[in-house]
Amino acid sequence: MKYTINYRARLTVEAAGPLAIGSGRKGLNVDRLVARDAYGLPYLPGTSLAGCLRSALVSTLSETEIDALFGAQKKDIHQGSRLVVSSGHLIGPDGRVVGESNGLPDYDTDYLKSLTDTALPERDHVRINSRGVADAEGHGKFDEQLVPRGVRFVFELSLLGTAEEKDVWGQLLTQFHAPFFRIGGGTRKGFGKLSIKDVQQCTLDLRQADQLDAYLNSPVTLDVALPPAFTTSFAPASAPENATWKTYTLKLKARDFFQFGKGTGGEVTKGKKNEKGQKGWVGQLPKRETTVVWTNGKPKLVNAEQAQYLIPGTSAKGALSHRTAFHFNKAKGHYVEDRKTYTPELDHEAIVTELIGGANAPTTQEDLEREIERLRELQKEVERLDLTKSKHYNDFTTKLTAAQTDEVLPHVGESNDAVRALFGYAVERGDEESAQRGRVLIDDIFLDAGQVKPKVFSHVMIDRFTGGAKAGALFSEEVASTQEEITLTIHVDDAAFKGEDGELIRSAFQEALLDLSSGQLPLGGGTAKGHGIFTRTIIPPENQPV
Numbered sequence: 001m002k003y004t005i006n007y008r009a010r011l012t013v014e015a016a017g018p019l020a021i022g023s024g025r026k027g028l029n030v031d032r033l034v035a036r037d038a039y040g041l042p043y044l045p046g047t048s049l050a051g052c053l054r055s056a057l058v059s060t061l062s063e064t065e066i067d068a069l070f071g072a073q074k075k076d077i078h079q080g081s082r083l084v085v086s087s088g089h090l091i092g093p094d095g096r097v098v099g100e101s102n103g104l105p106d107y108d109t110d111y112l113k114s115l116t117d118t119a120l121p122e123r124d125h126v127r128i129n130s131r132g133v134a135d136a137e138g139h140g141k142f143d144e145q146l147v148p149r150g151v152r153f154v155f156e157l158s159l160l161g162t163a164e165e166k167d168v169w170g171q172l173l174t175q176f177h178a179p180f181f182r183i184g185g186g187t188r189k190g191f192g193k194l195s196i197k198d199v200q201q202c203t204l205d206l207r208q209a210d211q212l213d214a215y216l217n218s219p220v221t222l223d224v225a226l227p228p229a230f231t232t233s234f235a236p237a238s239a240p241e242n243a244t245w246k247t248y249t250l251k252l253k254a255r256d257f258f259q260f261g262k263g264t265g266g267e268v269t270k271g272k273k274n275e276k277g278q279k280g281w282v283g284q285l286p287k288r289e290t291t292v293v294w295t296n297g298k299p300k301l302v303n304a305e306q307a308q309y310l311i312p313g314t315s316a317k318g319a320l321s322h323r324t325a326f327h328f329n330k331a332k333g334h335y336v337e338d339r340k341t342y343t344p345e346l347d348h349e350a351i352v353t354e355l356i357g358g359a360n361a362p363t364t365q366e367d368l369e370r371e372i373e374r375l376r377e378l379q380k381e382v383e384r385l386d387l388t389k390s391k392h393y394n395d396f397t398t399k400l401t402a403a404q405t406d407e408v409l410p411h412v413g414e415s416n417d418a419v420r421a422l423f424g425y426a427v428e429r430g431d432e433e434s435a436q437r438g439r440v441l442i443d444d445i446f447l448d449a450g451q452v453k454p455k456v457f458s459h460v461m462i463d464r465f466t467g468g469a470k471a472g473a474l475f476s477e478e479v480a481s482t483q484e485e486i487t488l489t490i491h492v493d494d495a496a497f498k499g500e501d502g503e504l505i506r507s508a509f510q511e512a513l514l515d516l517s518s519g520q521l522p523l524g525g526g527t528a529k530g531h532g533i534f535t536r537t538i539i540p541p542e543n544q545p546v
């Protein structure tokens with residue numbers, strides 16, 4: 001086939017949410033580092049953009065069309081990609097692409113300083129198991145660097161094709177406008193969303209001399225203006241229609257205080273200073289993140305005391321996952337009383353024999369019973385025994401922990417069919433695939449500092465015997481409140497509701513949403529203290545604005 005048309009586009013995109021474009025490396029203080037270019041600044045790898053495009057087009061193009069665009073190495077197909085995707089490079093504080101023909105970047109500017117390795121925002125994560133506690137021992141605790149919300153990048157797409165592929169090119173471009181298009185990692189917990197700020201596109205007919213010349217002399221840098229022969233369109237394409245994705249919008253109001261902590265304490269940002277010039281130290285601060293806003297084509301950091309308060313999408317995701325499992329188990333009649341699980345037994349006799357040891361170790365059942373009775377009477381002797389030195393006891397605790405994990409318990413966590421269908425899984429079960437990514441996208445919520453009113457609560461542990469304060473148990477934490485309406489947007493792939501139990505899964509998920517909007521499902525920390533209760537209304541998919 002003779003390719004006579006060159007489709008080309010230059011896109012300027014803004015991170016509508018944090019980006020987790022990982023480098024695959026670990027740092028000294030963080031588990032996942034952001035990918036960086038030759039200037040040491042974050043960038044969007046072309047491979048990530050191309051891979052996300054290919055995945056997004058699966059629902060709109062045939063496998064043959066996708067292979068023809070992106071190339072393939074199969075039994076009967078061996079061809080390279082006709083689509084060239086450049087890396088996305090950072091737009092600097094002067095509104096121009098960093099580096100390129102502009103020389104070395106000025107690292108002394110506040111904007112570029114905020115994007116250095118030590119200044120990027122970080123997120124702490126911990127997996128919550130079915131019992132509602134942190135699964136730190138199950139590799140559920142990690143942290144990662146993020147590219148801040150609001151950072152802008154520029155990249156180009158170029159396709160060598162035919163006039164008949166005009167519609168294919170249009171479908172490719174429109175993917176970037178889809179509300180469910182994401183790049184990088186953590187896309188199911190609010191990361192990777194892009195906002196299109198500018199699209200410059202052209203179609204060059206290589207059979208015409210002037211357009212062929214424009215193609216041959218196309219700029220190789222992203223900071224150079226496109227040649228006059230390019231017919232440039234700044235109007236963004238419409239978002240693609242995809243009936244498989246449905247949107248739920250929750251309009252929420254915080255009833256009182258909420259607490260989405262950053263995991264560490266520090267000095268409070270508001271309030272009166274004491275005689276030492278301090279505003280007060282608390283053991284827990286709300287999570288706030290540096291973001292970027294643009295004015296007249298120039299970026300401005302929103303950080304320090306003006307940094308936005310964060311309600312992470314992953315917090316809502318975890319709560320909805322647990323509550324969906326509850327409603328699904330209720331509908332299916334799966335109750336905890338009927339659950340049959342293996343529980344190991346502790347061999348007390350073996351532990352006593354092992355710890356006492358030596359020549360005086362009891363050899364008969366009668367001697368062993370007398371020795372146990374003697375140890376019960378001799379309290380000091382019992383306290384001297386260190387159970388951790390007993391192999392039998394250590395084996396017992398290992399087996400007990402393994403018997404209580406979500407992976408082996410039926411109908412909870414990733415063993416629950418509704419959770420697997422909606423939120424994905426990485427636990428093998430029978431002949432099923434070993435992994436499935438989630439079909440629910442939940443966006444992060446950012447609140448301006450002026451919209452939030454913080455408050456410090458002081459706590460003290462009460463000694464149950466004396467009724468007084470327990471020594472060393474005084475601590476404080478800062479929580480937040482707002483009178484603003486909070487919009488929580490959730491996109492759900494309708495594929496999650498297919499199959500035999502599809503309608504039960506849909507009903508369980510909607511029941512969980514109702515619990516959240518009625519205040520029966522609190523979010524964040526301190527829920528046992530009354531924090532995190534939100535109420536208001538749900539806008540279902542059929543009532544979404546066009």
